[in-house]
Amino acid sequence: MAWFSGLFSGKKRYSQRQMKELVEVPRALPKSTARGGEPRSDTLPRFHGTASDQLHRSRGSALERARFRLRSAFTPSQPVRSARMFAGRMEVLKTLIRSIEDQQLHVILYGDRGIGKTSLLHILAQLAREARYIVRYGSCGEGVEFTEMFRAILKDIPLLYHIDYEPTSVEIEEGKSLADLLPDGPLTVTMVSDILAKLAGTRVLIVLDEFDRAESQAFRRAIAELIKNLSDRSVRVQIVIAGVAANLTELIEHIPSIRRNILGLQVPSMNSTEIDELISNGQEACGLTFEQEAKALIAAAAYGSPYIASLLCQNAGLAAVERGANSVARQDAAQAIHQAVDEIEHRVSSRSLHYIARAYEDGHASNLGMLARAALHSSGRLLPHQSDMVLGEGKGADFVSMIGDKYGLTRPIADDPEGAFQFCEEGVPVYMWMRLAQDKLTAEDYDISALDRMAS
Ligand SMILES: Nc1ncnc2c1ncn2[C@@H]1O[C@H](COP(=O)(O)OP(=O)(O)OP(=O)(O)O)[C@@H](O)[C@H]1O
Ligand SMILES: [Mg+2]
Structure with a gap:
């Protein structure tokens, strides 16, 4: 933004046409350069849609629309965020809700990469918000710090829910939050839990995704201590931690003191009904039909992994569109596997x-x-x-x-x-x-x- 305002606030004055040129991306590449020079624009490959997710008007055939929709029908590189595209996982969700709501436990959700932890957390967060929980989702990076993270979390909790403040108080009218009660400088677990212990009239769900990426022992230990404090004082805050691990011990190796206060929940592979549902949801969203043989091949190769299923479905759908077909056949699924090998190879050292x-x-x-x-x-x-x-x-x-x-x-x-x-x-x-x-x-x-x- 800085360069943007600088551009228009400086001494130099621009005519309207010049301003337009400055802010607008050229509509088309320059046509032809008759001899040599740049290649003709009409021979270059083009984006199929615009950055605002619209299809070019001239490219609106049924197959082009299907290609376009495949982007959101299967999202192998992103977690699912909408309930419509979310397949299966009913048992895991029920267990999560039961543990949070009835047993008031904190939860550690663990499982392999791509098994669907973040997708589950997004849907859980939506369901909790529907039940009027205040939900704060945070992703832990390598350098995550307790102070920074909890200042941000407490900023999202209005002071209205602090037991010591009347709803008509000036601070609440001013829109203050629990973060305004914090002293300057580094935060301790006691400071944070003392403030959270004063919560009334709501429940808070704090989701800490990618916990395995948090390298700081001090951060991990502080979270463990916080969970212990919150449990001992029956505070209306629950923490859900998620991370890649082959077993629970691996994820909480340094924080065994909290075992009694948590539910460790492994996200299992999807069963065949769930993979089927994933394919059906995507099929409906993109308008292509997946033939039975293609589905069987994708399900066999996915072997319970929603990531692999999603990747193969997207690749297979694109392969079908490329050959002008509106149904995905076995040959497209086979091509998708070949392509997946090439793609995944780049991610291996x-x-x-x-x-x-x-x-x-x-x-x-x-x-x-x-x-x-x-x-x-x-x-x-x-x-x-x-x-x-x-x-x-x-x-x-x-x-x-x-x-x-x-x-x-x-x-x-x-x-x-x-x-x-x-x-x-x-x-x-x-x-x-x-x-x-x-x-x-x-x-x-x-x-x-x-x-x-x-x-x-
Ligand atoms: N329930 C689901 N329904 C449909 N697709 C799913 C579901 N769960 C996961 N996926 C798909 O699987 C892929 C991986 O999901 P997600 O990112 O949630 O996994 P993850 O366990 O958080 O992975 P990572 O460990 O890399 O963070 C995504 O492409 C997502 O679209
Ligand atoms: Mg994830």
Whole structure:
């Protein structure tokens, strides 16, 4: 904004036409440069819509509209925010609501990347707002700090809900918030909980997403202490923490003192009905029809992951539109898997790609793909019995350790009660499973049950 006001407030005066030129993006690229120079604008690829989400008038065919709608029908790189696009998860939501409302517990929601934690939190927040909770959603970054975060949270809670202030008091008329009661300087857990303990006439839900990214031990410990304080004093504030973890201990390793006051809830993989619902919601929103075979292939490759399902549906939908079809066929779903492998590969470190290539050269591609699939289904945990199912009775544990020792791809999960392992890098299991899906599932005569037989 600064440069913008500077532009118009400076001494130089601009004519109306000059002003228009300054603020307006040119409507079209300059037509033709007859000989050499810039390429002709009509040969360049174009955006299909405008930044205000409108389709160009000349591009309004049914297929173009479907392509356009695919953007919001499936959003693999963003969480779902609307109830209309939110599939399944009824049990998780019921448990969340019960724990918050009836048991007044704080909740730790954990699970693998892309399993749907943030989407769930958005819907939970909407439902809580409907029930007139004050909801504050915050995403923790690496450098998150207690003082900064809680000043912002308390700023969103009107002083009206402080038991010591009359609704007609001057401070409330002035629109003050609980943050106005805070002293300057760093905040302590006691300061924050003393103020929150004075809440009346409302309930507050504080959602802390991406908790695993908070590197500061002091921050994690302060949150634990706050949860303990709020629980001991029956304060009308509940905290929901969410983060990537293979087990609950991993997420709260430094804060075991709060275990009695929290519900640890793992977000499970989606079942086939839920994946079906995800596809149906998207299908309705984009206007394309997903043929049965395409749906079956997508569901098999997604293997319970809403992220993979969403990515494949979007890619498959685009592939159908590209070939001028208004229904998504098996071939589009197969193409979507190939494309997903390429896309996901870019997100894996070159170190891991190097060792994966070596392990594949040594003949472990199929076993690694199946292990990756098993890990994706259990929040990133590789349990000894699952490894045995893939590799044969008694062979799983040795193979998983060997993969760790020789290629550095796996490691034991600290303090895991069942002695589980995990892949060392987040994106690796999705990548290895998609590689196997590409090899096996996209073959014309694929048989999903054959894949399951490989694992038994
Ligand atoms: N219930 C759902 N219905 C439809 N799509 C979903 C649902 N849950 C997740 N998705 C889709 O799956 C993808 C991942 O979801 P989300 O971002 O919520 O996961 P996450 O667990 O928060 O991931 P991360 O660990 O990376 O933060 C998104 O594309 C989202 O659109
Ligand atoms: Mg998330």
